[in-house]
Structure formats: C-alpha cells, structure tokens
Amino acid sequence: MADEKSTPVEDRVLMKGNEVLAEAAMRAGCRYFFGYPITPQTELAAYMAKKLPKIGGTFLQAESEIAAINMVYGAGAAGARAMTSSSSPGVSLKGEGVSYMAGADVPGVIVNVERGGPGLGGIQPSQSDYFQATRAMGHGDFFMPVLAPSTVQEMADLIYLAFDLADEYRTPAMILADGMIGQMMEPVTLPPARDPESLPKKPWATTGTHMEREHNVVNSLYLTPQKLEDTNRERFERYEKIKATQQRQELFMADDADILIVAFGASSRIARTAIRRARDKGIKVGLLRPITLWPFPEDAINQAIDGGCKALMSVELNMGQMVEDVRLAAHGRADVSFYGRTGGVLPTPEEILDQIEALAARIGCAPSAKAGE
Amino acid sequence: MAMEKTLPSYQQDRIKINDGEKIVSARPHALSDKVFNFCPGCTHGIVHRLVAEAIDELGIEGETIGISPVGCSVMNYDFFNCDMIEAAHGRAPAVATGVKRVHPDKIVFAYQGDGDLASIGTAETVHAATRGEHITVIFINNAIYGMTGGQMAPTSLPNQVTQTSPYGRDVSKVGFPIRMSELLATLDGPAYIERVACDTTAHIRQAKKAIKKAFENQVNGVGYSFVEVVSTCPTNWGMTPQAAFEWLRENMLPYYPLGVYKDVVADGFDDALGAAAARAADCPIAQQKREA
Amino acid sequence: MAMPQDTSMKNPEMLCVLSGFGGQGVLFAGKVMANAGLLDGRHVSWMPSYGPEMRGGTANCNVSLSDDAIGSPFITRPTALIALNQPSIEKFGPTLENGGVAVVDTTLAMNVEEVELPEGVKLFAFKATQMAEDEGLKGLANIICLGKLWAETQFADLDVLEAALKKCVPPKHANLLEPNLKALHLGIEL
Numbered sequence: 001m002a003d004e005k006s007t008p009v010e011d012r013v014l015m016k017g018n019e020v021l022a023e024a025a026m027r028a029g030c031r032y033f034f035g036y037p038i039t040p041q042t043e044l045a046a047y048m049a050k051k052l053p054k055i056g057g058t059f060l061q062a063e064s065e066i067a068a069i070n071m072v073y074g075a076g077a078a079g080a081r082a083m084t085s086s087s088s089p090g091v092s093l094k095g096e097g098v099s100y101m102a103g104a105d106v107p108g109v110i111v112n113v114e115r116g117g118p119g120l121g122g123i124q125p126s127q128s129d130y131f132q133a134t135r136a137m138g139h140g141d142f143f144m145p146v147l148a149p150s151t152v153q154e155m156a157d158l159i160y161l162a163f164d165l166a167d168e169y170r171t172p173a174m175i176l177a178d179g180m181i182g183q184m185m186e187p188v189t190l191p192p193a194r195d196p197e198s199l200p201k202k203p204w205a206t207t208g209t210h211m212e213r214e215h216n217v218v219n220s221l222y223l224t225p226q227k228l229e230d231t232n233r234e235r236f237e238r239y240e241k242i243k244a245t246q247q248r249q250e251l252f253m254a255d256d257a258d259i260l261i262v263a264f265g266a267s268s269r270i271a272r273t274a275i276r277r278a279r280d281k282g283i284k285v286g287l288l289r290p291i292t293l294w295p296f297p298e299d300a301i302n303q304a305i306d307g308g309c310k311a312l313m314s315v316e317l318n319m320g321q322m323v324e325d326v327r328l329a330a331h332g333r334a335d336v337s338f339y340g341r342t343g344g345v346l347p348t349p350e351e352i353l354d355q356i357e358a359l360a361a362r363i364g365c366a367p368s369a370k371a372g373e
Numbered sequence: 374m375a376m377e378k379t380l381p382s383y384q385q386d387r388i389k390i391n392d393g394e395k396i397v398s399a400r401p402h403a404l405s406d407k408v409f410n411f412c413p414g415c416t417h418g419i420v421h422r423l424v425a426e427a428i429d430e431l432g433i434e435g436e437t438i439g440i441s442p443v444g445c446s447v448m449n450y451d452f453f454n455c456d457m458i459e460a461a462h463g464r465a466p467a468v469a470t471g472v473k474r475v476h477p478d479k480i481v482f483a484y485q486g487d488g489d490l491a492s493i494g495t496a497e498t499v500h501a502a503t504r505g506e507h508i509t510v511i512f513i514n515n516a517i518y519g520m521t522g523g524q525m526a527p528t529s530l531p532n533q534v535t536q537t538s539p540y541g542r543d544v545s546k547v548g549f550p551i552r553m554s555e556l557l558a559t560l561d562g563p564a565y566i567e568r569v570a571c572d573t574t575a576h577i578r579q580a581k582k583a584i585k586k587a588f589e590n591q592v593n594g595v596g597y598s599f600v601e602v603v604s605t606c607p608t609n610w611g612m613t614p615q616a617a618f619e620w621l622r623e624n625m626l627p628y629y630p631l632g633v634y635k636d637v638v639a640d641g642f643d644d645a646l647g648a649a650a651a652r653a654a655d656c657p658i659a660q661q662k663r664e665a
Numbered sequence: 666m667a668m669p670q671d672t673s674m675k676n677p678e679m680l681c682v683l684s685g686f687g688g689q690g691v692l693f694a695g696k697v698m699a700n701a702g703l704l705d706g707r708h709v710s711w712m713p714s715y716g717p718e719m720r721g722g723t724a725n726c727n728v729s730l731s732d733d734a735i736g737s738p739f740i741t742r743p744t745a746l747i748a749l750n751q752p753s754i755e756k757f758g759p760t761l762e763n764g765g766v767a768v769v770d771t772t773l774a775m776n777v778e779e780v781e782l783p784e785g786v787k788l789f790a791f792k793a794t795q796m797a798e799d800e801g802l803k804g805l806a807n808i809i810c811l812g813k814l815w816a817e818t819q820f821a822d823l824d825v826l827e828a829a830l831k832k833c834v835p836p837k838h839a840n841l842l843e844p845n846l847k848a849l850h851l852g853i854e855l
Contacts, residue, residue, distance in 0.1 A: 066496075080475040
C-alpha cells in the first residue's frame with residue numbers, strides 16, 4: 001500500500017473512491033465495462049462512460065444487471081479484462097452470472113459498493129452483503145477472492161490486485177466496498193497504466209481457432225458426475241493455493257493487544273479512531289483489518305491468539321456476519337463478540353469505545369486506576 | 374458439392390483421400406466428428422449442418438465464436454469446430470455482445486431455442502437486437518420445451534397440449550404465443566430478419582440461404598441478423614417425425630408465416646443505421662451526424 | 666505502529682462541515698479546502714451527502730484535514746462550520762466542538778440568533794450572498810465564507826489555498842478564477 005504521507009505531493013490526486021476504482025481498473029488493463037445504473041456506485045460507471053471510449057475501450061450500459069454480468073462473462077471468455085459494478089440489490093442479480101464465471105473458470109471483476117438491505121433497503125453505507133460475497137454469491141460450490149478497501153488509496157490498489165488475482169487463478173474476483181469509501185475523496189497515488197497487450201496471454205480463451213488449433217470451449221456443463229467432481233476438485237485445489245498465499249490484513253496497535261477489533265472497510269476507520277481513544281485510556285486494544293474477506297485472514301487471527309490476544313470483537317455495519325468467520329478462525333481459543341449498526345447507521349467512535357471498555361472489564365483487561373494515570 | 378479446400382491440419386486424419394479421388398460430399402469442416410444427441414426427426418441436426426455449411430462456404434471457421442444455449446442444443450459446443458462458449462439460460466445475446474465488443478473483427482453467433490430466446494432471455498434478445506449488435510442469431514422455434522420434457526413454451530400454439538398445459542394452452546388464462554420475428558422487426562437495430570422452416574427440401578434450401586445471409590451480413594458489417602427456424606419436436610409433440618412435419622405445416626406455418634420480416638439491404642440501405650435514420654427522418658435529433 | 670505527533674501549530678486539525686442548498690457551491694468550497702490539505706501533504710478526506718437529498722434539497726460535505734490518518738470521514742463534532750442557509754445552521758450549529766468556528770450567510774439564514782451554539786463557539790454571521798451580488802460576484806458566497814473561515818483558522822498557508830482554488834476551477838471555466846480569488850480575499854478582509 002502506498003503510504004499517503006511518504007509519496008511526493010505532486011503524485012497525489014484528490015479523487016472520489018468510485019472514480020478511483022474506474023481509473024485504476026483501466027490502468028490495470030481493463031477495457032470493457034458493462035453495468036446498470038444504481039446508487040451509490042454511479043460515479044464509477046459515469047467515469048468509465050467518459051474515459052473508456054478515449055482509450056479504445058467499450059462502455060456499455062446493459063439492459064439489466066443480469067445482462068451486464070453475462071457480457072462480462074462473454075468478454076472474459078474472449079480473453080479480455082472486463083468488469084461490472086453495482087450496489088447490493090443489483091449485485092443479487094449478478095449471482096447467476098458469477099456462478100457461471102466460477103464454473104467456467106472465466107476471470108472478471110465485480111464491484112459491489114454496498115448499501116443497506118434486505119430488499120431495496122437504503123442507500124447509506126452498509127456491509128450487509130458480507131455473506132453474499134464470501135459464501136458463493138450464486139448457486140453451486142464455489143468461492144472467489146473478495147477484497148475490501150478501507151481507503152480511496154486501497155480502492156486503487158485492490159482493484160488492480162483483483163484483476164491480477166482473477167487472471168492468475170481464473171476466477172471472478174470482487175471488490176466489496178461501501179457508500180462511504182465510494183463517495184468520499186481522499187488523496188491517492190494511482191498505479192501505473194498497463195498496456196492490455198502486455199498482459200499474460202490466455203491460450204484457453206475463445207479468440208477464434210484461426211484453423212491452427214482445436215477449438216476452445218468455455219463451459220460449466222458436466223453431465224457426468226465424476227467429471228464434474230473432478231473439475232470442482234481441481235478448482236478447490238486452486239482455492240487452497242489462494243488461501244495459502246493471498247490472505248491479507250492490516251494490523252494496527254496489535255503487537256501487545258489483549259483485545260483485537262476485527263473490522264473491514266468503513267467500520268474499520270471508525271474503529272481505528274475508537275482504538276486510539278481506548279489506548280489513551282490505557283486499554284491494550286488493536287485492530288485486525290481483513291483486506292481479503294475471502295480468503296479470510298485466519299492465519300493472522302491465530303497468530304494474534306498465539307501472541308496473547310484474549311478477545312476478538314467483530315465490528316460490522318450489519319447484524320453480525322463476519323463474526324462467524326472470526327469465530328471459526330478463533331476456534332474457541334479466544335473470546336469472540338460482535339458489535340454492529342445496520343441500515344446505513346454508522347457507529348460513532350464513542351459507541352465503539354464504550355464496547356471496548358465493557359469488553360475489557362468483562363475479560364479482566366481493564367486498566368487499573370493506577371495504570372490509567 | 375465439391376470441396377476443394379484441404380482439411381485443417383488437426384482434422385487431416387478425419388477423411389482419407391486417395392490419389393485421383395475428390396471429395397464430392399462431406400461433413401462440413403465446421404462440424405466436429407461428435408455424433409448429434411438429437412432425437413430422430415428433430416430438425417436441430419439439419420440446422421446445425423446448415424450453420425456449419427454457411428461457416429465453411431464463407432471460410433470463417435477460424436474466425437467464428439459461437440454461443441451455446443440451454444435447451445436441447447446445449448451441447449452444441451461439442452458439435453461445432455469453432456471456438457464456443459456455453460451461456461446461462463437466455464443470456465446468449467449478452468454473452469455474444471461481450472465477445473463481439475472484444476473481438477469486433479470476429480464472427481459471433483448465438484444459437485437458441487424458444488424458451489431460451491423468447492421467455493427467460495427475452496430482455497437480452499430484444500436489447501441485443503435494438504442495440505444492433507453485429508451478431509447472428511439462429512432461433513429454433515418448435516413450440517415446446519424439449520430438454521425438460523415437453524412443457525409449454527412462449528411459442529406454444531393456442532390449445533396446444535403440453536406437460537404444463539395438459540388441457541391445451543388456454544389463451545384466456547396464460548396468454549398468447551410470441552411471434553419473435555414480427556416483434557423484433559419493429560425495432561430499428563436489426564438489419565435482417567427471416568423466418569424459415571426445415572420440413573421440405575425446398576424449405577431447407579431457403580433456410581440455408583437465409584442462414585448464410587445472416588452470417589454474410591455480419592462479415593459485411595450490415596448489422597444484427599436473425600433467422601427463426603420453425604421446427605419440430607416429434608418426441609415431445611408425441612408424433613412420428615412425418616406426422617410432426619404435417620402438424621408443423623398444418624398448425625405452425627399459419628401462425629408463424631415464413632418470409633422476410635426485415636432486410637435493410639433489400640430496402641436499399643447499406644446497413645441498419647441507414648434504415649433507422651430514414652425511418653426517423655422527421656426527428657431532428659436523430660439526424661445529427663456523429664463523429665467517428 | 667507509532668502515531669505521528671501533531672507538531673504543526675500553524676495547521677491544526679480541521680474538521681469542517683459545509684452545508685447549504687444544492688447549487689450554493691458547498692461541495693465546491695469543500696473541494697477547495699480539501700485540495701489545500703492535499704497540497705500541504707496532509708491527510709485529507711472529503712465526504713459529500715449523497716442520494717435523493719442532493720437533488721434540489723440540502724447539500725453538505727464533511728472535510729477533514731489532519732496530520733494523522735483520518736478515521737471516519739463523517740464528522741460528528743466539527744471544529745468549523747460554513748452554513749449557507751437556516752436549516753444548515755440549525756442542524757450543524759449545535760454539533761460544533763466547544764470553541765469552534767461558525768461562518769454563516771445570513772442572507773438565507775435569517776434567524777441565526779435562535780440557534781443555541783456550544784460554549785465558546787465563535788460566530789461570524791454576515792450577508793454573504795448579498796455581498797457577492799453587490800460586488801458582482803454572483804454565486805460566490807461560498808468562497809467569501811471560505812475566505813472568512815480561513816481568516817479565522819488559517820487551515821493552510823494562503824498561497825496554498827490560492828493554489829487549491831486555481832486547481833479546482835476547471836480550465837474551461839478559467840474566466841471564473843479571478844472572481845473566485847476576489848471573493849476569497851473579500852472574505853479574508855471582512
């Protein structure tokens with residue numbers, strides 16, 4: 001991650017998170033965007049509509065989210081870096097296409113700038129699609145890398161990474177952002193622009209046989225059970241590789257922490273403020289911020305517990321979803337609790353601080369009056 | 374038909390030609406050796422062959438990318454020798470759009486049945502057509518869902534008995550069949566729409582001409598081309614192949630008349646854009662010239 | 666990770682809410698402020714209100730300038746407020762930090778005195794929209810107020826603020842740069 005303050009000022013620009021997703025995607029070599037309007041991701045599509053035609057790319061407003069993801073499937077099958085973006089209700093519609101992409105091993109990037117749900121929900125920041133993103137968002141037995149930016153800089157870094165992971169492991173990949181990171185402007189150092197021609201070739205893609213090879217087939221249909229099982233097993237071997245090599249997280253004030261707040265995206269920012277205040281009060285609390293939601297950074301959780309962390313509190317903008325992964329990773333070795341707000345309501349740092357103080361008292365890690373002086 | 378071309382290298386083992394011999398008739402290059410899985414009397418096989426012949430005659434096999442549907446022809450990615458993509462049910466036009474946008478110089482076709490194209494994929498069908506995507510769509514209309522065992526299709530005829538209309542299609546309750554060729558012909562996007570059948574030799578010849586033209590239009594940049602083939606399903610109609618053809622002639626052709634529904638080239642235009650502009654001659658904003 | 670200490674007395678942490686009717690330029694004024702922070706090499710965030718409320722209703726944005734990484738970009742206790750209408754001062758005035766600064770355009774916020782402000786808040790209330798019209802700077806009440814806020818807080822060096830303003834005026838509207846600078850100084854010299 002580029003450090004905001006160590007980069008020369010002249011290389012930093014002030015941009016909206018949604019626009020940065022678009023700009024960095026193009027720099028990653030994406031030339032094909034298919035989408036459908038929905039708040040709060042609209043700036044991304046608008047930016048693409050303006051810029052893509054100028055660099056020889058295609059922006060196409062599809063008739064539906066379903067069509068959009070299937071256009072991504074087609075463009076991805078044809079060998080190109082392609083993407084779509086939406087917000088929660090629209091992402092539900094993409095589930096079918098994402099399942100086909102996973103089943104046919106077609107890379108592509110899906111952006112979800114989350115809003116509140118279920119149903120039409122609201123348009124304020126939310127993290128209520130954690131389950132949908134990390135638990136196979138369509139039918140069938142599959143996963144995909146899910147990256148959760150917490151700054152505008154990470155919007156750039158992680159969508160760049162998402163395209164690389166998608167190609168390397170032949171899988172759809174998702175950016176799970178929220179209305180806060182999407183709408184806000186922060187300074188960002190943009191990644192270098194890559195020529196799509198310079199990207200690794202995809203010999204499996206449907207680009208025409210030119211009468212020089214057997215035909216390529218991009219397909220997810222296997223009517224012989226054994227063949228389907230073999231195909232799925234091969235894919236899960238790739239998932240194991242991803243789990244072994246791609247877990248990413250940021251640790252903040254975690255070295256000596258009795259308590260770790262586990263939070264991603266928008267909620268991690270609020271938690272960070274609360275953690276500073278708790279430290280001022282002498283509570284040994286830190287932050288474990290998952291950057292990859294799938295694969296979930298369970299190794300880091302385990303290391304933290306090995307290092308003496310006694311309690312993990314998952315802070316989310318939902319009714320408690322990631323906490324299940326925290327619990328699975330902790331495997332009964334640490335106290336796991338949850339605090340969340342939902343519907344687009346954001347917790348204040350004070351609220352989280354109250355939770356930290358209560359937790360510290362409950363597990364016997366509250367600073368003594370003496371330590372606080 | 375004499376085939377002068379030699380087989381591509383990867384297929385040279387397929388046919389042995391001795392000295393002094395000449396191929397007079399052969400399976401088209403664009404069809405693989407795989408044996409069709411279609412029922413006896415089904416016209417899918419004929420239409421596959423016609424598509425393959427058109428690809429051969431235009432010499433575009435190496436440049437063609439096909440999209441398979443969900444339905445009886447779901448596995449036609451095994452039957453065609455060009456690159457193929459299997460799409461979700463109804464989404465072939467969207468997938469084809471994605472491919473064509475990446476490879477505008479390639480020939481992209483979607484092959485779809487009636488449930489796929491006219492029911493679950495109606496939105497994708499209509500919008501790919503109205504966008505005037507430079508793709509070729511082959512539409513098999515046999516008035517029934519074949520692969521799932523004979524349910525009512527969007528094109529099932531009034532009073533037609535199917536598994537899900539056991540008392541006959543009651544139009545007062547479930548509405549009417551969709552005439553897709555007529556519907557799409559109202560749009561400005563398509564360049565060419567024709568409805569054909571494969572029940573007689575004469576009709577098959579006409580179908581071949583239409584399918585070839587639908588591919589040729591793409592080669593020539595004329596625009597979206599759509600060929601509807603009125604077809605039979607002897608298995609699910611519960612008839613012998615011969616009786617099915619009789620039923621097709623007696624009931625389907627009066628409801629789905631054969632013929633050309635749109636042909637911008639025959640109308641004197643270069644492409645679909647020209648025809649659309651002429652139709653909107655009185656609308657100033659539609660006449661604005663665009664930069665290339 | 667050690668936290669960088671706030672050693673800059675010249676540029677204290679600024680947590681500013683800018684609020685008004687859509688079209689009054691509060692988002693733009695916020696961008697100028699954020700760009701000043703950017704040019705100063707500071708941590709910056711700019712968070713707009715979004716959704717249906719931005720269509721003709723009230724608009725606001727939250728701008729944070731800090732020497733520390735910024736947590737939530739949503740500001741619950743602003744240190745500064747620019748309010749260009751009555752609903753804005755009513756909504757955000759009471760949320761100000763004690764000792765904060767409020768710059769209010771009384772052309773459209775006619776009952777400022779009715780709003781109870783936290784202890785020690787310095788209130789600067791004047792008819793900015795009226796002033797802009799009188800000076801031939803129609804539509805630049807936002808920048809006049811920004812100038813006044815700068816005069817009271819010095820959230821960046823003046824040359825940095827001017828450079829930020831130049832950066833925010835798009836080239837195709839270059840003719841608007843001079844009036845903007847004039848408005849800024851009008852506010853500063855109030």
